[in-house]
Amino acid sequence: MTAVEEVPLSAAGNPIGFGNMKRVEDQRFVRGQGNYVDDVNLPGMLHSAILRSPYAHARIKSIDTTAAEALPGVVAVITGKTLEGIPRPSLLGDNFAWMPTLSYDTQAVLATDKVRFQGQEVAYVIATDRYIAKDAVELIEVDYEALDPVMDAKKAMDAGAPVIRDDKGQTDNSITDVHGNKTWESGNAIGTAEAIEKAKNDPNCVVVTQEILYPRVHPAPMETCGAVSYLDKVTGQLTMYTTSQAPHAHRTVYAMVAGLPEHKIRIISPDIGGGFGNKVGVYPGYVLSVIGTIVTGKPVKWMEDRGENLMSTSFARDYHMTGTIAATKDGKILAVDVDVLADHGAFNGVAQPTNYPAGFFNIFSGSYDYPDAHCKVTPVYTNKAPGGVAYACSFRITEAAYVIERLVDCLAAEIEMDAADLRLKNLLRPEQFPYTSPTGWEYDSGEYEKTMRVAMEIAGYDELRKEQAEKRARGEYMGIGISFFTEGVGAGPRKDMDILGLGMADGIELRVHPTGKAVIRLSVQSQGQGHETTYAQIVAHELGIPPEDVEVVHGDTDQTPFGLGTYGSRSTPVSGAAAAVVSRKVRDRAKIVAAAALECSPDDLEWELGRWFVKGDKERGKTIQEIALLSHSSLELPEGVEGHLDATAVYNPPNLTYPYGCYICVVDVDPLTGQVKVRRFIAVDDCGTRINPMIVEGQVHGGLADGIGMALMELIAFDEDGNNLGGSFMDYLLPTAVECPDWELGETVTPSPHHPIGAKGVGESATVGSPAAVVNAVIDAISPFGVRHADMPLTPANVWRAIQGNNVRTDMAVE
């Protein structure tokens, strides 16, 4: 699609810079030699298991651990009462029974007074093997007094609703954030209301309102969460191998939670079997493994089983949205208002930047040019699992992209305008960038129409519409769905983005050894993103060192500088920028060394990939490798210039990066069964400069499968008694190779103007953008039945009900 820059190849055949390069990490993975947390076995290690609540809401009257403790092989049984008895020398409370969440709320480590969701942690068993630990869990007797649960967020604030957080002295189920707010508003409330009111009274305008649910789903990485913790009582050193997307942030949290000195904590996040946000949070199981090693003096392993993963650690979405869009009848969007009821579960554990308690949901105004937008988000407690950052959501931009892209299609249906034409009419134009959105985001760059035209061309959009018309005439139901999304990723500028007070800047260190080989140490952590390859490519691009000569170190707090980790598509925008900046610092130092060696002024030197040379005399120069050795030699350097060739940097991004894309989905729906077949999926992403296009495309593929999953099958629903109906892979359905089509990708490249190499984040783009394309396609297919909207997941049953005019709540059990 775009001109490929000539990139020289190394002796090993790798690009010395950007381009497709086989991944370094694959060598161990294809041999079965990855090192995941459950692969870690330390001498004398004990195993552990958690007893979880069968109730969504119940008072704990008593816990009898006698039989469990008597089981041979059981080393310790810990309850909330035990934890209340362990004094904690920290500022955040006086015992271990409760811990802080990432949103300044508290969460029970082990329940003491009540259980507040099904699957909540009640007791913890440490034993000599994992089977015995599970056996002992079965022997613990808990006497519960069942309480009425709050399972429907819409009823959480009803008068007389059971109060979930009585531990905090609450009298209702409202959530108050650290700023004292109970609702989160953004945009122009008055202007938006006036614009909508005016449109209602204007015969040339329409106003469309639609209730849209983004149901609760789960990231469900193939590797569940777990930890192996070991406190060496002699040295006081706590070493923790754990499934963490943010090892440094976790270390700080453990220092706060456990009251252990931070310099005595080492978090190692080895190979991680997928994250998708699931491994951002700090969960009771992690903390319990730390408590386990404190209590026993031995290393303690905790690994979730799949049911525990789906029922307790993290969830995503659960946004009940009511969107209103006002437009002229010829399709010019005027204003959008969105009212959200946000189900946060029993503890407010969302991991959002402090000033953005609804994440970046307020980017919902999307990719279109209109002046007025407003949203109000009201969070509530329910008797469901806490969490809420997860599932490749770019801090709730998934919900935002979904609501605006569904609203635009509802508008298109209302004014009987083609969904592509409506979008083309309203897309932001290139000359509007940098563009300040109605809710205050500054989009950095974009050529939206160009990207959309590429997608339409690959799809053969006009032909598809013709085919659809012919099929409709014969009673066949084919649908075409479009989604155009804009994300803001790469949190973020530290002036207003932090988590628990930790600014979202990332450190990095680069050292070139005397022989010209290099090591770069990252604060971010790969869960499959391929950092060991792409970061070497960034250094190669900046210094001209072959990428195979650059070792990438990550995932170990003892070996890497501080930073907030990998989630929200932030690695490339923040840490990738840091890698370029630190490489340029090294290049600048190399220039001074080269000048000293060439006996000239640094100003007389010019850079070409891999070497400094004297302007006008290309033969006279020094390669980076030669300079590396000179920098360690007896060469006399100018006063004030230290030897060696290394640098550190902390990158504080000036803005987010704004990747975007246009997705087109083609489905066939069987109206008799409600079965949806995704026939084609076209994805054109613009994420600026592509460091390794192969890896970018791979990430897009994965996100597209997520979109098919969420749109058609994934769901964590509950019945009225509080039972989780998505607690295993028998019930929580994920797409397989059979449900996924052969993805058709395209690209445009509009570099970020403020990122050192012009790159934008892309890891979550497809997850953010694709669900709306699938849902829009299905609704388009069944629109002849008068359907304008149906909520995800569009399972055969739900599609069939929609065709019958009988939409139901998809988030609650259906009789």
Added chain:
Amino acid sequence: MQVTMTINGESVTKECEPRTLLVHFIRDNVGLRGTHWGCDTSNCGTCVLWVDGEPVKSCTMFAAMADGREVTTVEGLEKNGQLDPIQQGFIECHGLQCGFCTPGMMMTGRWILDNNPHPSEEEIREGISGQLCRCTGYKNIVSAIQWAADHPAENEVKA
């Protein structure tokens, strides 16, 4: 109890409880950790290995059921320092990201090719549909298996 099986060509005898799952036996008792565990319900397929040449979900078998039988795991794919074409295919086609489902996918992919050296895309998709991947959206896994089909090892019998 004592269980004896041949694992990747070597006879192995270990003590284990009768209820020990094959996946735990291979990982914990034998120490081969390339075979993974990802669900409780035989859905995910990260634990796929071969018993007597047939792929099985090793979380769904007791170790005792494999007594006297021949087990092949991901560690048995590489021969004489030479990667199996299925392993090379996953590298060439970017058929993996986090790597967690990869051993199971490769074991199934190798078995598909052993039984059908030139499978169609549909046959490959059907063949791996008992296994889940959250990273790749499957496209490059399909390509990786196709690559291996197109690049058989020299000692493979050409079909």
